Amino acid sequence: MNILDKIVADKYKEVDLKKSLIPIQQLESSVLFGRETFSLANSLRNSQTGIIAEHKRRSPSKGTINQNTNVGQVAKGYQKAGVCGMSVLTDIKYFGGSLEDLQLARASVDMPLLRKEFIIDEYQILEAKAHGADVILLIAAVLSKEEIKTFSELAKSLNLNVLLEVHNKEELHKSIMPSLDLLGVNNRNLKTFEVSLETSKTLSKLIPDDFVKVSESGISSIEAIKDLKPYGYQGFLIGENFMKTDNPGKSALEFIQKLK
Numbered sequence: 001m002n003i004l005d006k007i008v009a010d011k012y013k014e015v016d017l018k019k020s021l022i023p024i025q026q027l028e029s030s031v032l033f034g035r036e037t038f039s040l041a042n043s044l045r046n047s048q049t050g051i052i053a054e055h056k057r058r059s060p061s062k063g064t065i066n067q068n069t070n071v072g073q074v075a076k077g078y079q080k081a082g083v084c085g086m087s088v089l090t091d092i093k094y095f096g097g098s099l100e101d102l103q104l105a106r107a108s109v110d111m112p113l114l115r116k117e118f119i120i121d122e123y124q125i126l127e128a129k130a131h132g133a134d135v136i137l138l139i140a141a142v143l144s145k146e147e148i149k150t151f152s153e154l155a156k157s158l159n160l161n162v163l164l165e166v167h168n169k170e171e172l173h174k175s176i177m178p179s180l181d182l183l184g185v186n187n188r189n190l191k192t193f194e195v196s197l198e199t200s201k202t203l204s205k206l207i208p209d210d211f212v213k214v215s216e217s218g219i220s221s222i223e224a225i226k227d228l229k230p231y232g233y234q235g236f237l238i239g240e241n242f243m244k245t246d247n248p249g250k251s252a253l254e255f256i257q258k259l260k
């Protein structure tokens with residue numbers, strides 16, 4: 001079994017347990033559930049830099065990245081740096097994140113927040129809204145076309161943006177549908193962890209212009225962004241490059257200043 005299959009198998013169990021502990025009505029009655037959301041797609045369309053900065057403590061491919069983070073402070077630092085939005089990992093087992101991280105980020109900043117999660121059930125979309133998310137991630141590699149449709153339509157009905165992530169042509173072809181806002185190309189193969197920015201370049205011409213294009217993973221230099229922009233990318237998702245430093249917000253600020 002590859003790592004992605006393992007993560008997803010664990011996720012099904014986790015969601016089953018959560019459903020039995022916290023009923024949907026409870027999520028829907030949370031204070032945050034009724035809040036007005038921010039649009040990441042709009043924020044990226046209006047930006048010169050397009051940086052989405054991530055909070056990530058560890059990952060299956062890199063091990064520990066940063067154990068001493070205060071997610072509220074990181075969020076404030078990212079906002080001050082001028083990022084377009086923040087991605088918050090909420091998977092506990094493989095990435096050391098939580099829904100509490102998302103909620104703490106929400107309490108600290110007014111900018112679009114993405115729930116970075118392996119979503120395999122509608123329940124997780126309600127959870128995302130109830131904990132302050134503005135955007136959900138859907139990973140084409142682990143979902144059927146029907147699931148992508150149902151999940152994205154539910155998200156839209158809750159005023160959440162949808163970022164659909166692909167890694168190859170087949171995933172892209174099965175996913176293109178009007179209920180998506182942003183199309184992300186993951187430069188990292190989640191099954192083998194291989195990273196190549198070429199993935200973004202090759203797939204860019206197959207993505208229709210009505211979606212905001214986001215290049216994800218393995219971006220660690222200004223040159224990489226300058227290289228990807230001509231391919232139509234308006235968003236750049238950066239995690240490790242900021243998180244591996246003592247002050248992710250400061251790293252993001254310096255990065256964005258150089259980019260301008």
Ligand SMILES: O=P(O)(O)OC[C@@H](O)[C@@H](O)c1c[nH]c2ccccc12
Pocket residue numbers: 054056116117139165186216217218219237238239240241
């Ligand atoms: O740390 P990086 O290489 O800058 O990557 C960030 C982000 O793209 C990556 O964390 C990611 C992209 N898609 C995912 C899906 C699940 C978990 C994590 C991810």
